Amino acid sequence: MIRVREFPNGFEYIEIQNSSAKAKIALQGAHIFEYQRVGEEAILWLSEISDFEQGRAIRGGVPVCWPWFGFNEDKNLPQHGFARTSMWEFVGANEVNESKTTLLFRLTNSEQTLKIWNYKFLLELQITISKELKMELKTTNLDDKAFKISQALHTYFSVSHISEVTISGLDKKPYLDALSWQKEVQGGNIYFEEEVDRVYQEIDEKIVLRDKNREINIKNKNSSSAVIWNPWIEKTLRMSAMKEDAYKYFVCIESANAFDDARVIEPKQSHTLIVQIF
Ligand SMILES: O=P(O)(O)OC[C@H]1O[C@H](O)[C@H](O)[C@@H](O)[C@@H]1O
Known part of the structure; x- marks a missing residue:
């Protein structure tokens, strides 16, 4: 079943249901904000107080950060680019x-x-909705000059409690700590006891998110960077569309081409960032 639906304010989304999963995808941002396998808990986190309003990014699901990830040098331009707030x-x-x-x-x-x-x-x-969730983000350069992009499929994963979460697959990987802007190297698994905002590089294997009762695998292609983010207590209070205890219930593992992994795309060429979540 595939249906085009809308919220009372006219904000449109597509609803999908098949024998393995159900999902909802907003036309603004091509933003998937629900994905749940039959008989299982939701995989994606969505803020209970997220806006579904034209021009405002949905808080949760998978925002598409494009054509830049993070801040732009021009501070008047929006963080994470314009794709997530554009109508697709x-x-x-x-x-x-x-x-x-x-x-x-x-x-x-x-x-x-x-x-x-x-x-x-x-x-x-x-977007493929099946036992696995697959997203393939293809950029084609239609211009006559090359351009450079950084990007991310900024997935918010729902977790039972952040204190139960372990992330593996990044041991010994270099990362840029976006809190101190220092380059560091990961030792062992990642746990959460404070704010974490890091851009890992040189990733070549799957990332595994372990929660109390389940394991989620994240496999990226044409990407060697991933952002691991949890805002913790104080930053949550400063964030839009987040309840004050929201940080306890999600972690972001963002499949990216960010910082050293940004890509130059020549005229008529394409680049496809792929993530499989299973
Ligand atoms: O509030 P947003 O613009 O959606 O950004 C949410 C977060 O995205 C990424 O994970 C960045 O690394 C964080 O520093 C940022 O806070």
């Missing part, structure tokens, strides 16, 4: 079989995007 085109869906549905969304340059990022592009996100 829903190209179509394919019910491959009873347990697998694929959906394609598309964003291209407009007068507005050219004003803040002066390149012609085609950005496509293919």
